[in-house]
Amino acid sequence: MIEFKNVNKWFGKLHVLNNINLKISKGEVLVICGPSGSGKSTLIRCINRLEKIQDGEIIVNSSLVHKKSSNLTQLRGEIGFVFQQFHLYPHMTVLQNIMLAPVNVKKISKKEAEKISMKKLDQVGLTGKSGAYPAQLSGGQQQRVAIARGLAMSPEIMLFDEPTSALDPEMIGEVLDVMVNLVSEGMTMCVVTHEMGFAKKVADRVLFMDEGMIVETGTPDEFFDSPKTDRAAEFISKILTH
Amino acid sequence: MMAFYFSRLVEIYPFFLKGLLMTSKIAFISLISCTLIGFVLGIARSSNNLILKRVVGVYVAFVRGTPFVVQIFIIFFILPEWGLQLEAFPAALLAMAIMGSAFICEIVAGGINSIPKGQWEAATSSGLTLIQQLRLVIVPQAMKVILPPLVGQYVLLIKDTSVVSVIGVMELTRVGWVTVVRIPEGLMVFSLVGVLYFSISYPLILLSNYLERRMAVQ
Ligand SMILES: Nc1ncnc2c1ncn2[C@@H]1O[C@H](COP(=O)(O)OP(=O)(O)O)[C@@H](O)[C@H]1O
Ligand SMILES: [Mg+2]
Numbered sequence: 369m370i371e372f373k374n375v376n377k378w379f380g381k382l383h384v385l386n387n388i389n390l391k392i393s394k395g396e397v398l399v400i401c402g403p404s405g406s407g408k409s410t411l412i413r414c415i416n417r418l419e420k421i422q423d424g425e426i427i428v429n430s431s432l433v434h435k436k437s438s439n440l441t442q443l444r445g446e447i448g449f450v451f452q453q454f455h456l457y458p459h460m461t462v463l464q465n466i467m468l469a470p471v472n473v474k475k476i477s478k479k480e481a482e483k484i485s486m487k488k489l490d491q492v493g494l495t496g497k498s499g500a501y502p503a504q505l506s507g508g509q510q511q512r513v514a515i516a517r518g519l520a521m522s523p524e525i526m527l528f529d530e531p532t533s534a535l536d537p538e539m540i541g542e543v544l545d546v547m548v549n550l551v552s553e554g555m556t557m558c559v560v561t562h563e564m565g566f567a568k569k570v571a572d573r574v575l576f577m578d579e580g581m582i583v584e585t586g587t588p589d590e591f592f593d594s595p596k597t598d599r600a601a602e603f604i605s606k607i608l609t610h
Numbered sequence: 611m612m613a614f615y616f617s618r619l620v621e622i623y624p625f626f627l628k629g630l631l632m633t634s635k636i637a638f639i640s641l642i643s644c645t646l647i648g649f650v651l652g653i654a655r656s657s658n659n660l661i662l663k664r665v666v667g668v669y670v671a672f673v674r675g676t677p678f679v680v681q682i683f684i685i686f687f688i689l690p691e692w693g694l695q696l697e698a699f700p701a702a703l704l705a706m707a708i709m710g711s712a713f714i715c716e717i718v719a720g721g722i723n724s725i726p727k728g729q730w731e732a733a734t735s736s737g738l739t740l741i742q743q744l745r746l747v748i749v750p751q752a753m754k755v756i757l758p759p760l761v762g763q764y765v766l767l768i769k770d771t772s773v774v775s776v777i778g779v780m781e782l783t784r785v786g787w788v789t790v791v792r793i794p795e796g797l798m799v800f801s802l803v804g805v806l807y808f809s810i811s812y813p814l815i816l817l818s819n820y821l822e823r824r825m826a827v828q
Contacts, residue, residue, distance in 0.1 A: 416735055444737035455728035459750050468746060469736035514732075521736065 369394045369556055370415060370525065375424035375434075377410065384410050385421065386580040392558065394524075397551050399567040399588070400560045402577035403603060408560045411577065412527045415558065416447045429524065445473055448518025452530040454510045456502040462489065462513050463498040466520045474521065481520075488516040492546050508539030512546055519550075526550065528559040562607050564592055576600045615795045619802065622789065629785030630806050636781060637768045637810065639703055644710030644767060645760075651711055652718025653744060666715065673712035678773050681705050686777045702774035710767045717759045721752035754825050761818040765811045772807070782806055 370392040377385040384407045392398050400408050413419040414426055417433050417440060426433040431443050457465050466485035470476050476484075489495055492512040502510055511531055518526055528547070532540040544566050551557065551570040561567070567574055567588045574591040576584040576599075584591065584600045595601045655666040673681070682705045689696065696704065725748050733743040775784035786803040790796050 418731055418734060441737045441739065444735055447735070449732075449735035451728060451732065453728055455726075455732035457729065457732070457747055457751075469738065472742050472746065473737040517736070 369396075369429060370558075371425075371427045372414075373425040373427070375414065375421050375426060377414065377419065377421045377423075382580075384580050385414070388424070388582060390575070390582065392556065394556055395554045396572050397555075397557045397570050398559070398573050398575060399571040400558060400575045400577060401562055401567075401603070401607075402583075406577040407580040408577050409529050412449075412529060412558050412560060415525070415527060416444050416449055418449070441473060445469075445521050446524050448515075448521060448523040448526040450511070450514050450518055450526065450528045450531050452534050454502070454507070454514045454534075456510055456514055456517070458502050460501075461498065462494070462500050462502070462505070465502070465513060466517045469517070470520050484522075485516070485520050488519045489513075491519065491549070492516045493542070506539060507535045508542045511535065511539075511543045515543075515546055515550075525556045525558070528557065528561065530560050530562075532561065532563060564588075564607065568592065576603065578603075612795065612798075615793045615798060618793050619789070619795075619798065625789065626782070626785055626802065626806065629780060629782040629803075630810075632779065632781040633768075633771055633783075633807070634810060636699075636702055636706065636771045636774065636779070640706035640710055640767055640771065641764055643703070643707040644714050647707060647711035648714025649718050651715035652722065655715055655719040656722040670712045670715055673709055674716075678705070678709050678770055679776060681709055682774060682777055698774075698777045698779045701777060702771075702779045705774065706767065706771065709770065710763070713763050713766075714760065717756055717763060718752070720759075721754075721756035722748060724755050725751050758818060758822045758825055761814055761821060765814045765818065768811045768814070769807065 370390075372388045372390040375385055375388040376383070386407075388411065400411065402408055410419055414421055415428060415433070417438075421434055424434065428443060429446060431438050433443060456462075457468070460468065463482065463485055466488060467478070467481040470481040470484060471478055474481075486495070486498065489498055492515055494509060494512055494516070497505065497509065497513070502513070505513065511534075515526075515531075531547070532543050535543065540563070544563060547557070547559070547566070548570055559566070559571075571588045573585055574588050575582055576591065576595075576597075578599050584595065584597050586596070591600065592604055595604055651666050651669070654662045655670070657663060682702070685696065685705050685708075686698065686701045689701075729747055729751065730743060733747040738746065771781060772783035775781060775787065778784065780788075782803050786800050790799045793799060
C-alpha cells in the first residue's frame with residue numbers, strides 16, 4: 369500500500385532521510401519512534417508529499433508520489449494527516465472544518481458532507497460540538513476534531529505526527545482511544561509517537577529512526593523489551609524514565 | 611470684498627461639484643483596481659516562488675522609493691516617447707493603479723505571512739488546490755490583519771488623487787487652482803477644496819478606526 373524505495377532527502381547539507389526502504393501493507397499499524405530531529409516527521413510528510421524527496425521512489429496505492437506528474441489531489445484525498453499542533457482552521461466552526469475538504473475536494477453536496485461530518489464527529493465522541501469554534505475546545509477535543517476532519521474524506525491511510533505530544537497528560541487518553549478504535553476498523557496507520565502503551569496495544573510493527581536512518585524494526589514487544597541495537601536501548605530507557 | 615468673492619464662489623459651485631465628481635471617480639476606480647492588483651501582487655510576494663517574489667519586490671521597492679508626482683510624469687510625458695500616448699484621465703488611473711497596488715501588495719503580503727505555516731499544511735494535506743487554500747483558509751484569516759491598514763491606505767489613496775492635477779485632470783485640486791486665479795482668496799477656495807476631500811475620506815477614517823478597535827478585541 370505504501371512503499372519507499374531507496375529514498376533520500378536532504379535539507380541543504382543535512383541528510384534527513386538516508387536510504388529509506390519501507391513497505392507498509394493494507395491495514396497495518398506502524399509506529400515510528402526515535403529521538404527528536406531523527407527525521408520521523410519528514411518521513412511521514414513525504415507520504416502525502418508535504419515534503420519532496422530528491423532521490424528514490426515512493427509509491428502509494430500504485431500512484432508514484434515522487435513523480436511531478438502524480439495526481440496530488442487524489443492522493444491527498446486518500447490520506448488523512450493529523451498534526452501535533454492540530455492546525456484546525458480557527459475561523460470556521462467544528463462542522464465547517466470537517467466539511468471543507470469533502471465539499472471542495474470531493475465536490476459532494478453540502479447536505480451529504482454534513483451527514484458524513486456529523487457521523488465522523490460522533491465517531492470521535494464530539495457530537496455536541498459541531499457549532500463550536502476551535503478556540504472554545506480543549507486540546508484533546510481539538511485533536512479529535514482534527515482526526516474527524518481527516519476521516520471525513522474516507523481515507524485509506526491515516527498519518528499521525530506526534531498527535532498527543534502537545535496535549536496535557538489528562539487528555540492524551542481520549543485521543544489515543546479514538547485512534548485505537550480506528551485500528552479496530554482496519555485503517556492503515558503510520559503513527560509517530562512515543563506512547564509505548566499505544567504501540568504495544570495496537571502496533572503491528574515499530575520502526576526506530578536515528579539520524580535519518582531506519583535503525584531497527586520489530587514487533588512492539590521485541591522492540592521495547594529486547595531492542596537489538598544500543599541506540600534503541602538507550603532511547604527506550606530515556607522514554608521510560610521520562 | 612470678501613463677501614463679494616464668497617458670492618462668486620457660490621455662483622460657480624457646479625464647477626466644484628464637477629471636480630468632486632472627478633475626484634470621486636478617480637478614487638473609486640483606483641481603489642478597486644489597486645485592491646485587485648494589490649491582492650494578486652501580495653499573494654505573489656508571499657509565495658514560495660523566489661523569482662516571483664523577487665520581481666514583485668523590485669516593483670514595490672521602485673514604486674515606494676520614488677515620488678508619485680515623478681511616476682505620473684513618467685507615464686504622461688515619457689511613455690509617449692516610447693509610443694504609448696495616454697490622455698490625462700487614463701494616465702492618471704494607470705499611475706494610481708501602479709502606485710496604490712504596490713502599497714496594498716505589502717499590506718496583503720504582511721497579512722498572508724502572518725498566518726502560521728500549519729494552516730497551509732493542513733489545507734494542503736486535505737487536497738485543496740492552491741487557489742482553494744488561499745480563498746477558503748488563508749485569506750479569510752489574513753483579512754483580520756489586512757483590513758485595518760487597507761482602509762487606512764484607501765484614505766491615503768483618495769488624498770493622493772490630488773497629485774494627478776499636475777497633468778491637467780480637472781479634479782478637485784485642479785478646480786481649486788483654476789478658481790483661485792479668478793477669485794484670489796486662497797484660504798477660502800482651498801478651505802472649500804479641503805472640506806470636500808474630507809467629506810469623502812472621513813467616512814473611511816471612521817471605518818478604519820472601527821476596524822482597528824474591532825480587530826484589537828479579537
Ligand atoms: N523545512 C526544513 N528545512 C530545513 N531543515 C529541516 C526542515 N524540516 C526539518 N528539518 C530538519 O530535519 C531534521 C529532521 O526533522 P524532523 O523530520 O522534523 O525530525 P523529527 O520529527 O524526528 O523530530 C531536523 O534536524 C530538522 O531540524
Ligand atoms: Mg517531528
